[in-house]
Every structure is written in structure tokens, then in C-alpha cells.
Amino acid sequence: MRHRTRIAVGPVQFRIGSDWAEPVAALESLYAGYPRDEMRPADATVRLFAARPWRRWLRPSxxxxxxxxxxxxxxxxxSMGLxxxxxxxNLQVALGWRRHMLLHASAVAKDGRALIMSGESGSGKSTLAALLGEKEGGGDWRLMGDEFTLIDPAGGDAFAFPRAVSLKNEAIAEVAARVDAARLGPLLAGTPKGDIRHLIPRPEAIAAMHEPARPALLLFPRFGGEAGIEPMGEGEAFVRLTEASTNYVALGEAGFAAMTRLVRETPAFGITYPDSAAGVALVERLWAEAAR
Amino acid sequence: MTDRAYRAAPAGALRVEPLGALTAIFDRRSMQTHLVVSPMPEILEAMGEDACNVAALAARLAASFDLDSEGDVRPILAERLAELTAMGLVERA
Structure with a gap:
């Protein structure tokens, strides 16, 4: 393709080709601080293309x-090429990755232990992970990822997939107030998912992206309503995480073994919270009291 | 009604992992995961490798569990066996 780049996020080496220069330039700017190894074979290929040649210029889609x-x-x-x-x-990883069990979950790590947060879109898992990763003073959380967490089927460790964090709607202003503007991508207004702006993770998080962390706490956040904590049994956590895994079925017995181990060894809670500050406080409290 | 005989999946075909109130069962033949609650795991265990009908299964379970207060458990066991059959974890012998 005319324009191409390579990006390594965690263990995944992407090869990205595009009919237009803009999306590749935007990606190279967001991922400028990520390690590059042009010689490494690609694990996943993404193509951004025009359906007809003239659609490269005429109402390009x-x-x-x-x-x-x-x-x-x-x-x-x-304009939404990024x-x-x-x-x-995301699609290539969700459908193609087999080396790890993939959880649709955000994660942060501290002292080699991982806090994994799984929830539907709008649950606030991305925002909570981003805010923890940016925390002033107590900023020893390492952002592992806002979208996918990878679980090693053999050893059970969590691995990071720290792509640029996709901030949506209200979360944009909340995070933008705390970080250097140079770490934010362009505002993509009015996308099918609302307003989106990307946050480049801290350099430490990118530098440590190959370091595993032991799952220590599983949280299932839900935004809205009074602050609350509900302990979750192994069975329910198993059901929810199999639903949140894009490759559980494809992994067969290895996925089954990894999932049973994860829910047995990791305490799980559902949490509800009225705003981000309350959510972060709940997470910190559970981490102090219940994390393994 | 005839008391049909059933046979549980052969040893090694299932991986059974209790997870609190639920039990997760991985069927190596179909690669499917089944989530069941009591008494399904107990039924599978009591069936063992042999073919057995509802009457024999009720007798085996009665030896391990206190079923006296349950009344006649055979209609319930017949229903559960039909469900296990639909899941592919048990088959007609």
C-alpha cells in the first residue's frame, strides 16, 4: 500500500498500510515513543483502503x-482515519491472537501485581485505568492497557497491551486537565462512539510493556448509582470473563484451564460508583484490603 | 414408562472444575464449556463408567446423600438426565 508503518504494542507487532498519508502520520505521532523493530515479523496486518480508486480523493471513506x-x-x-x-x-487482535487468553478489560499494575477491570463500554474501565495510571503523588500504578489484558495460559501472568488510551466524551476533559497536552492526540468529534481523544501512556508504562504482572484483583465496575462493593463468586467471575474474552473458545482446554485458574486465584468484586473520584477511591480501598 | 439406561461421558473426556456454587465442565470432545449447578456434578460422578437407569442412579445417590426428605426423586433425575443428554455429557446406553 502507498503508506505504511509498523507499531509494536505489548507482544503484538502490527503492520499497517493505508491508501492515505493522514492515518499513518497520526499513528506515527501517537506511537512515536514505542519501541520499533522493523525486522520483526508482523503478527497482525491492518489495511485502510478506499473501496474505489476515486474514493481516495472524492468524499474519501x-x-x-x-x-x-x-x-x-x-x-x-x-477525518476519522485514526x-x-x-x-x-483492535479487530485483528480480538480475532487473531492466540498466544494469550484475551480479556476485554483494562489493567494497571503495582509491584508486579495486576488489577484487572472488566466491563461493558461505558462502565468506566478505561477512565479508571487512565486516572490510576496518571495519579499524582501515588503515581506508582503502571497502565497495562485500557482495552485488552492478555493472560498467559501456561503461567497465569497478565501481560500488557498499552495501546494509546481511547478517552471518550466526559473522560476527555477529566484526563486532559491532568496531563501534558503533548500526550494527547487530536480530538475526533462526533464519531460513532462519541467524541474520542487518545492519550499516550506514560513513558514508564511503555518501557515496561513486556513485564508480566500477577493477577491480584478482578473488578467489574459499573458507572452510576451510589458507591457500592459486591463480592463476586468464582462462578460468576468465570461467566463474565468468558463473555469478555474474544478468544476463550478458540483456545480450547488451555483457555478453560487459564480461566478457572484466574477466577480461583484472584478475588473478584463488582463495584458501582457515582463519579471517577469515588471510583478511584473504591479501587484503592479494595486493592489495600482484598488484593492477593 | 420404561426406565431407560444412560451412560456418562467416558473417563478423560470431561474436565470438571468446581467454582463455588457453579461447576464448569469442559468437554474435550466438543471443546464446549458447560456451567452446571448441583445435582448435575453429583449425578455425573454417581454414574461413573457403567450404564445405569434412573432407579439405579437414585439408589446410588441415596447411598451418598440424604434423599429421604426429597420424596420420589426419580422424576427429577429423569429430567436432569434428559438435560445432561441434551448437553452431550450423557448418552443413552
Whole structure:
């Protein structure tokens, strides 16, 4: 393809090709601080392409392709090319990765132990992880990822996938107030997912992205309502995490073994919280009292 | 009604992991995960390797569990066996 780049996020080496320069330039700017190894073979391929040659210029619309495709996925306007690239990268990992059990979950780590937060879109798992990763003073949390957490099927350790954090809507202002503007990508307004702005993780988080962390606490956050904590049994955590895993079925018995081990060895709680400050406080409290 | 005989999955076909109130069962033949609650794991264990009908199963379970207060458990066991059969964990012998 005309424009191409390579990006390594955690263990995944992406090869990204595009019919347009803009999405590749935006990616290279967001991922400038990530390690580069052009010689390493690619694990996943993302293609951003025009459906017809003239659509490169005339009302350019970006189709997402690669090793795996979602049939009938609507293209995005070129102004949202960065979002298209991010969606393409997520899709290739979600559908193609087999080396680890993939959880649709955010994670942060402290002292080699991981806090894993799983929840649907809007649960605040990304925002909580971003805020913990940016915490002033007590800033010893390492952001492992806002979207995927990888579990080693053999050893049970969690591995990071610290892509640029996808901040949405209200979370944008909340995080932007705390970080250097140079760590924020362009504002993508009015996308199908609302307003989006990317946050480049702290350099320490990127430098440590290959370091494993032992799962120590599983949280299932839900935004809204009074602050509350509900202990969760192993069975319910198992059900929720299999639903949150994009490759549990594909991994077969290795996935089953990894999942049973994870829910047995890691205390789990559902939490509800009315705002981010209360959410961060709940998480810190549970980490101090219940993390293994 | 005839008391049909059933046979549980052969040893080694299932991986059974109790997870609190639920039991997760991985079927190596179908690669499927089943989540069940009591008395399914107890039924599978009591069936062992042999073919057995509802009457024999009720007798085996009665030897391990206090079923006296339950009344006639055979209709319930027949229903559970039909469900285990639908999941592929038990088959008609």
C-alpha cells in the first residue's frame, strides 16, 4: 500500500498500510515513543483502503481490512482515519491472537501485581485505568492497557497491551486537565462512539510493556448509582470473563484451564460508583484490603 | 414408562472444575464449556463408567446423600438426565 508503518504494542507487532498519508502520520505521532523493530515479523496486518480508486480523493471513506474483516462494516470518513486504524488494530487482535487468553478489560499494575477491570463500554474501565495510571503523588500504578489484558495460559501472568488510551466524551476533559497536552492526540468529534481523544501512556508504562504482572484483583465496575462493593463468586467471575474474552473458545482446554485458574486465584468484586473520584477511591480501598 | 439406561461421558473426556456454587465442565470432545449447578456434578460422578437407569442412579445417590426428605426423586433425575443428554455429557446406553 502507498503508506505504511509498523507499531509494536505489548507482544503484538502490527503492520499497517493505508491508501492515505493522514492515518499513518497520526499513528506515527501517537506511537512515536514505542519501541520499533522493523525486522520483526508482523503478527497482525491492518489495511485502510478506499473501496474505489476515486474514493481516495472524492468524499474519501476509509474501509478497514486485514487478516480478519467484519463483513458489512461501514467505512469511516477520512477525518476519522485514526479511529479506523485503532478499530482495525483492535479487530485483528480480538480475532487473531492466540498466544494469550484475551480479556476485554483494562489493567494497571503495582509491584508486579495486576488489577484487572472488566466491563461493558461505558462502565468506566478505561477512565479508571487512565486516572490510576496518571495519579499524582501515588503515581506508582503502571497502565497495562485500557482495552485488552492478555493472560498467559501456561503461567497465569497478565501481560500488557498499552495501546494509546481511547478517552471518550466526559473522560476527555477529566484526563486532559491532568496531563501534558503533548500526550494527547487530536480530538475526533462526533464519531460513532462519541467524541474520542487518545492519550499516550506514560513513558514508564511503555518501557515496561513486556513485564508480566500477577493477577491480584478482578473488578467489574459499573458507572452510576451510589458507591457500592459486591463480592463476586468464582462462578460468576468465570461467566463474565468468558463473555469478555474474544478468544476463550478458540483456545480450547488451555483457555478453560487459564480461566478457572484466574477466577480461583484472584478475588473478584463488582463495584458501582457515582463519579471517577469515588471510583478511584473504591479501587484503592479494595486493592489495600482484598488484593492477593 | 420404561426406565431407560444412560451412560456418562467416558473417563478423560470431561474436565470438571468446581467454582463455588457453579461447576464448569469442559468437554474435550466438543471443546464446549458447560456451567452446571448441583445435582448435575453429583449425578455425573454417581454414574461413573457403567450404564445405569434412573432407579439405579437414585439408589446410588441415596447411598451418598440424604434423599429421604426429597420424596420420589426419580422424576427429577429423569429430567436432569434428559438435560445432561441434551448437553452431550450423557448418552443413552
Amino acid at each position: 476509509v474501509h478497514i481490512g486485514g487478516d480478519f474483516v467484519v463483513p458489512d462494516a461501514l467505512p469511516l470518513p477520512l 479511529l479506523a486504524a485503532e478499530m482495525g488494530m
